[in-house]
Amino acid sequence: MSTILLVEDDPDIRHLVAYKLHKAGLDVVGVSDGAAALRQARSRPPDLVLLDVRMPRMSGLDVCRELRAGPLRADVPIIMLTARARPQDLEQGYAAGATDYIVKPFSPRELLERVESALARVAR
Amino acid sequence: MLHLFTVVIVILAGIVAVTAAGIVAVRLVRRTRERKRAELAARSRPALLAFVADNGEEGGDELVAIPEQAWRAAEPHALALLGKLRGEAHAGLVSVFLRRGTARTALGRLRSRSPVVRARAAQVLGDLELRQAVPELCRLLTDRHAEVRVVAVRSLGRIGDPAAAWSIIAGLDRSDSIPALLASHTLAQLGAEAEVTLSAALDHPQARVRAVCLDALGLLGATGSVDRIARLLREDTSVDVRVAAATNLGKMGTRGALEPLSAAVHSSRPTLLRAAAARALGDLGSPSAVPTLVALLDDETYQVAHEAAHALRRLGPAGLDALRDTVEADRSRAEAGGAGAHAQRSTAALHAEEALALARVLHEERVGAAR
């Protein structure tokens, strides 16, 4: 079973996404801030990371950079969740090491599809 | 006299005691109410999340069946969820609200006497993205209270019905106008269909209206209106409108914008306009703008020279080469003058160096990411 690390400070979205992915047979660990995400990624490396861009304390971009710099294998997909998707925002995200973007507001179905296809790409 | 003092002291002591007790009472009441509310909301929360996560396919009936009191506790939460969702999940949740009669109630409350109630109702209708509410919300754009008008505009943007465009524009044309930036964003949210209306409004006698419509067209990327916008850039009587025209021509990135923008940086124009036009030339991304921008580097106003240097940086290789040439030319001039490395540098070279330095930092970042 694949493990998903979900980093999101909004409890609604965290619960919603966790529920959705869990139901699809994925193992989800939800955390609410960057520091916890880094700790979790070190103790139990995930197969995919879902990362909110805007979080208090440590921004998603910084978390992304740190994950790439340390605990995460290079081929583990990082999907960013963001409310703003101007080209320069996306570019910043890719520069920080993100592999894909999901724009908020989002559709739970689309989110699951993106996660599954990202996992499939890695498996291949 | 002394007796009066004594009475006052007793009254004071009484009020002090009551206030202190009041603090405790307020906290007790609030805590109890919050706990009750949280309990009620928690009961419907799992059902709500499950329903949404399953794309609103099943569980809708259960949500509709939740008793009114419990739903009222869960409602703020459900409305907040609406703003975070798209697609079937969103539609499903909206249908629950409709079946519960939320929209009907809100439509009724738009005519409430309290501005707070009106504004809240308008907000709910926007959250639900209810198209039927558009005429009523448009009516609210002339509300006596500014805050109600603001909420109505935002909700119209959420709903995104282009039919609202004229009402919003009319709302700008009054002494107590709706906020300009909000209006621009909302008009752009109405989508490409609103472009005709926006383009027509560029002839509006009120400068604020023209500026707002320019910003909205820029957000929409309405390249069809480039000629009309260029005309405003050349001819408009208001500097603000001309600045907005320049900025938004830059955003559109079409070749037709090159000529009017190049004319707008001429030294006879107001500084604000020249700086905006220089910046827009950088946004446009056409290397043909390089000579015009290079000529601005030694401009005596800081803003114009600064914008020109950074516009050249954003133009990519052609612009960066021009910046390097400027620095180089300055260096050889200094050497020819025999003053050595510490000679007085030209403004153009200083601005060019600044832009080049930033380009280097930005470039390094990209190289780092590619690794």
Add this chain to the structure above:
Amino acid sequence: MTDVVRDVLRYTDFAIFAYFIALNSGYLALIVLAGLEFREHLRRMPFAGADDMFRSPLTLPVSVIVPAHNEGAGIVAAVQAMTALRYPRYEVVVVDDGSSDDTFERLRAQFDLVAVPRVVPSEIPYRSQVLSVHVARANPETLTVVRKTNGGKADALNVGINLARHPLVCMVDADSVLDPDALLSVAKPFGDDPLRVAACGGVVRIANGCKVVGGRVVDVRMPKPWLLRVQVVEYLRAFLMGRTGWSRLGGLVVISGAFGIFRRDLVVEVGGMDPDTIGEDAELVVRLHHHLRRRHADYRVIFVAEPVSWSEAPSRLRVLGRQRRRWHRGIAEILSKHRGMILNPRYGRIGLLALPYYVLFELLAPFVELAAVVLLPLGLWAGAVDVGFAWRFVLVAYGYGLLVSLVSLFIEEVSFHRYPRWSDIARGVAAALVENFGYRQVLAVWQAWGALGAWRGRKAVWGVMHREGFGGDLDSPEMVGVGRG
């Protein structure tokens, strides 16, 4: 002892009594106004549209200017927190005002700063020399650090404003801890009323005793020492309630330097911060009023009560004394500098209401307080007033003050209730009581001293100013707004 002296003493004592009643009634009126304002504010929260503002691509970008002088200990955490605020587009400009410690080194190491040869415009004149400008390698457009020779806080702010690229400038103390939504709330009025809003101040609360993690206040608590608890009550009454009340009246003349936001073009228009004034933050606001009123502009200066910025308050008596002397000296200097506005109908509510209030109930209050401490016993001794009057006088005057503080606590409990523990309430009420025994009197001595300093030193001060710089662990000088209870 002649009868004349006795009569004079008696009438003076009565006058002082009347003054106390008027003073506290003024406070109470402001606090009630604040209560009304909070009520409206809270009812509007559900449709205030903060999220929409965060999502809009047109939200006005902000330059956050952070002057820093020897802030090595906390600067990294502060800047990290300030670069992670919830706001769509903003930059942070740190101005290192000739620090002799490792302020800059720490920033350089943490944010991987690279030097860039920025051309520094001088739209606002500044006196010091800019040594170098640096940007963060990963985010060159969001974090700028300027090094300059020491020139004082106002001068540092002026350099920061010159370098600021966005239409709004937000001035923040390096030791301020901002709530994540602070910038969004304080910039919101500019979006809602773009044609009128000129400046907006945010509330400052006391960080001592609160739990701060990663540059965020996560658990609000009453501090332990009574000296700080008294200040917590004082800040609630003066900053939160007093300024909200003035804002509602359209007479706000003080925006704290610890957290305030301005339209950049207007700040440039009036010439930036005045480096020769001690209370440069308040002076700027008064100068803006002065300028805009003369231009007959339709404008507003607003105060936002939530969310907030948290500041460290002095925990030692000596430091507190120095702070309050400076604040009061600031009031005296500003009122003297802009005395032409006082009671001048041309300046509307500022000239006719706000500034006269500051002269009467802020500037003069410590003198009256001290007069009461001296003259009442004197009157008693001379037999001008009897014991029965004296103790009732004291009870009514101080009791009214206590009531004003309690009403502040009550309104805080109804509206924001930031202190979650029951014990904090008890401590707040106790602090409101304790304040009357010693604190007020000592405060009055400091304040009077500060005001006298301004008057005595005026001639010298105006020419070559003896600059006190940042004053070590002091926060910025500012007026207390509603001084004592």
